[in-house]
Amino acid sequence: MKAVVYQGPRQVSVEEVPDPTIQEPTDAIVRITTTNICGSDLHMYEGRTSVEQGKILGHENMGIVEAVGDAVTRIKVGDRVSVPFNIACGTCRNCVHGWTSFCLRTNPTPGVDGAAYGYANMGPYAGGQAEYLRVPFADVNLLELPPGTEHENDFTMLSDIFPTGWHGTELAGMQPGDRVAIFGAGPVGLMAAHSAMIRGASEVFVVDKEPDRLRLAGKIGATAIDFSQGDPVEQILDATDGRGTDCGVEAVGYQAHDPSGQEHPELVLDNLVKVVRSTGGIGVVGVYMPQDPGAATEEAKQGRVGFEYGTFFTKGQRMGTGQCPVARYNRQLRDLIITGRATPSFIVSHELPLTEAGDGYRHFDQRDDGWTKVLLRSGDAA
Incomplete structure (x- = not known):
């Protein structure tokens, strides 16, 4: 064959x-x-x-x-x-x-x-x-x-990808009427947005910088956030009168990068901690690896990703992870x-x-x- x-x-x-x-x-x-x-x-x-x-x-x-x-x-x-x-x-x-x-x-x-x-x-x-x-x-x-x-x-x-997107919203503890932030408008992120809309989200923000992906997010009724045009956290906070979202989905993974293309494996986790309200949930379905020899830092090469855990703890947030x-x-x-x-x-x-x-x-x-x-x-x- x-x-x-x-x-x-x-x-x-x-x-x-x-x-x-x-x-x-x-x-x-x-x-x-x-x-x-x-x-x-x-x-x-x-x-x-x-x-x-x-x-x-x-x-x-x-x-x-x-x-x-x-x-x-x-x-x-x-x-x-x-x-x-x-x-x-x-x-x-x-x-x-x-x-x-x-x-x-x-x-x-x-x-x-x-x-x-x-x-x-x-x-x-x-x-x-x-x-x-x-x-x-x-x-x-x-x-x-x-x-x-x-x-x-x-x-x-x-x-x-459809079950994985759904799983992201489940890990985040999403409820009908929630505002949801989804970082990553690749196939899984778009499936998470589709799932959130089906499950009754009041508003879904989808963060990416690729125009074709952001267009698809808008096509299903989500609010597209282009992070190449400014801090996505600030954009979402502005759109929610400073309240942020009730939960969020990480659909990027360990190769997360800034608008210039430089990798920061903690970037999306940090942004979700900032944008999700206190006691809110975060579902991580983007892939992270125990070892990544091609990573930008020595710690990341060993699978150690340092994110804003102190703020995460202080806000009483919850996080669910893993394959669907x-x-x-x-x-x-x-x-x-x-x-x-x-x-x-x-x-x-x-x-x-x-x-x-x-x-x-x-x-x-x-x-x-x-x-x-x-x-x-x-x-x-x-």
Whole structure:
């Protein structure tokens, strides 16, 4: 089959690799119809992780079930499915409590709970930027979708970014009527804004500097804040008569930078501490790493990010962090899509055949105007 393979910093190639096979009785093989390039894939693409050369990338996947193991009883050949990026056993302590993003059994990497497809430190699993994908524990992990091709671009957001955006608002403790500040208008930040609007936010501020992303924020009714035009905290405080927001979402991560492009990994955390009111909540779904050899400071290289913790403590704020347990939300979000209440495909800018993945990565990484979300079509879907 064809697959997108990591070769080194800013180098991916589409290669012929062996087809995946059923390895355990609980496995399924999915023929990929749509797979996406995620903003977090760029950390690997840019060489800012320990991902190994030869890794098949891709953790935002959906398709049609081609084969199932003998122990698979719920999922059937021919089912159209969304594949959560979490690989969960379904029976460990964390999975039973709904934290499938921190499964205790699926990742052999020392000190790391939770596994994913095609990602650094998240286990030995191949990704789905390919024609076929092996899915362990298929009955646990696969979400059934209505047959056909309707809502393909919406449903493909269910594997990661739509649930992750929703999770950011959940970690922040958002309630109906809240004002919400979202830093980062990449795909996850825009999904957090979409989620906040669906959940009844009175006002949503989205902070970024890229015009195309800010336009999309405005398109769904959010207030765009361009941090290249001045301190975003001051802009939001001015807009709220000094009150700030009730909660906030960090959708940027450890490569946060100022308008000049200089990295400050603490920057967004500091801004959220300042702009969220006392006793308010902050949800962090932007990626942070235990080690970052390419960081700007020695402490950041060791994963130590010094933010305004004293102010955070004094204001009595709360913070929730970590990868999204997709299965906690994806069924409800699927049904919001089916009924027309949610349309996450509004962020899609480009649909490319799998063979053009290299161009997709390059344009998305360069933040070229208009390249907000790239979908890759595989096989018949191309």
